[in-house]
Amino acid sequence: MPAPSRTPTPACPSYAAVLQLPYARRTFTAALVGRLSYGTVSPAVLLAVVHSTGSYATAGTVMAVLGATAVLLMPLRAALVDRHGPRRALLPMAMLYGGLLCVLAAVTWRPGTPEVVLGAVAALTGMCAPPLGPTMRSVWAELVGDRGLLQRAYSLDGVAEELLYVIGPLVVGAVLAFAPPATAILLSAALIGLGTLAFVTSPALAGVRVPAGAVRGLKLSRVRGLLGPVVVAAGMGLALSAVYLLVMAFAEQRGYGDAVVPWMLAAVSAGSAVGGLLNGAVNWRTAARVRLACSALGLGLALVAAGVAPGLWSLTVAVACAGFFVAPALTTAYLLADEVAAPEARTQAGAWVNTAVNAGSSGGSVVTGLLIGRLPVGVCFVISGVVAVVAGAGSVVRPPRRGGWSRPRGGAAH
Template sequence: MSLTAPPAPAPRITYGAVLGSPYVARLLGGTLVGRLPNGMAPVAIVLWVTSSGGSIAFGGLLSALYGLSSALAQPVKGRLMDRHGQTAVHLPAAVLNSALLVSLPLAGPYGGPGLATAIVVAAGLTTPALEAGLRALWPSVLPDHRLRHAALALDTGTQGLLYIAGPLLVAALASAYNPSVALAVTAGLGLTGTAVVAIAPPSRLWRPTPSTQSHATTAHRLASPGLLLLFVSLAGVGFAIGAMNVWAVAMARQHEQELLSGILPAAFSTGSFLGGLLYGRRRWRGTATDRLIGGGTFFLAGWLPLVALPGPYAAIAAVAVPGVFLTVVVACVYVTTDSLTPAGRTSEAYAWLILSIGAGQSVGTALAGRLAEQPLTTAALPAAGAAFALVVLLAARRRLGPTGCLNRRGRHAARPEAGTRRPDPGHPHFQPF
């Protein structure tokens, strides 16, 4: 009989341990502050247009153009970061973005709608790619995969706070002062947060793992079937979120409660935040692909009660459920993306991921807006987007696993499931969980 004592269980990972790790609090906090303009600028732009005598329709158009141009530029900035590092891309983008937002109020007296449109589009194109940059930093900042698992969940979950705090801050500033002040504060927060991240040593010194492949081969690998299907599925997730925002406005009008248009998205974001906290506190069995499909299934199930056309209070509780599982889906997508992406292209791949969600969100918003007078159809659109995402994930399942991608030498090879690579301590993109 062996007298060898069983191995001691690994110590429990806490968020205090994650945030206490070097640079984690700074990078996470700086990224959240730097990305506050994502939740503030669209609202501030609409308020500025209407306070200047413009129509809500024109304000909504400018707001949509800001979000769309920001999403479309993400892959370009991701590619630049993979080539030149993060600081060289983040800081110039933040300076230009802030300068353009501050100058927008001058467009009314001196340039009219044409100049305002050009400034808004340029500001969107120059938004710093902080989200993609932070995801690329986690492996080098947190070598312990358990801490990295918790950090990724915390990072993903706290994104919902941007769309709760941002609009509320803009509304308070516009009410106490005017929308021009709200735009100036938006610009200042974006520049400050970006600077906090960009001058931090992990961001300043970060460089991607150099690829041993030719440029042509690497470009082909980035467009692998597994990644393409993963990004297509995320468009469905974004579609659900965009449709939900319009459905919330329709609910507010139907029940004559204007606050519902903000409370419902806030409930969804709160669910996402809580889901991130719960997901990151424990280790989960199964592969990242299994968790991704499981999260997608519950994400779809969470939208189905809306088809019953619930009342305001029931609707608030209902939308929190898909929010909880959104964090699971997005966190597992980042892990899977990392496992399918060739060396030296991770920031660009993360940027395409963000673009996919943003593009789907724009389509969902536009379609739901066209169908807003049909309550049942509008309520069913988020579930339709989630169902599309799940179907694509199920179709892509084998391509997201051990034989669904190429190894680092460009050959098909058996390997652990997505998110469970063999240990390679020297690899800055190693994701073992």
């Protein structure tokens, strides 16, 4: 990777300082274009399969297969990026992923495709999804030579990624106004192809070199260091997925109707965006592992408060407060992963945190779905809060320090 810039940074650098790094805006924009594909592909595939088969059960199964292969195999794809470099690894993945999305669009364009074919294509598609998020965070860690500035870069990255999952469904909705759902899958393929191509051809990646000690996977010593952030990320994912289902159950049981649910969920996203931006703007002196535990504690207490909320507005405030701690926790988890990972495993470390969030979210949806109806909604909120707190407690243990910022880096920026 290119060495960090030698340009002095102010004591409390701003978000503008992040984007003023050489080639940062171009590289970040390209990555966001590609990552927007992940915001559009889920609603596009869901609607296209329903349009093709008329079955929500089939659509749910196809989505589960696509999501499982994409998430569970992400560390393996990230290992390929670490081993071969972004330019050699990401572009073939994006070409395969985009091509298979085109195949998926073709088989859902008209009714009649067997369900097993849809599932097989979805599984192959998920296997090839390029890890643009973890790779972009790895690039941030190489471009930025200041720990405080890296925190701002990760915060900006996290907030932008969350907004992509808000914008994605809106883009799909606009496409559906004049074209069938399968067209939105083709749009997802175009986004991943163009975004990845622009990303890997950015001058910021021109000096990327595969470390001499590149490994096929994370060693046990590195896994120990990753345990804290991975466990917290999984707990956050579980708690968040519980919030989404519990908000819907609360609205249904209290007779508020489905119309209020999107606004309450938007409050979670808005709180997360505000929390992420504020977290990145503070020049923290507290250790990252302590901040991670405090964020998990804050989320847990907010969810407990949601459990005793008497009405719609009080619950909305409580879930917005819960969202306030989400982006800071995830940003800090990525920082810790980068801190304990050796340079040759940096992308993999971020991918493990990303995988933990998604795996926790999937598991949380299943568990919460089973609990709703058996326990009061308030009790379910409290249980999800306890899970977040327990997960955060593990991050206080100091992991073995490996690589990260203690390693000297030489050479000019470009």
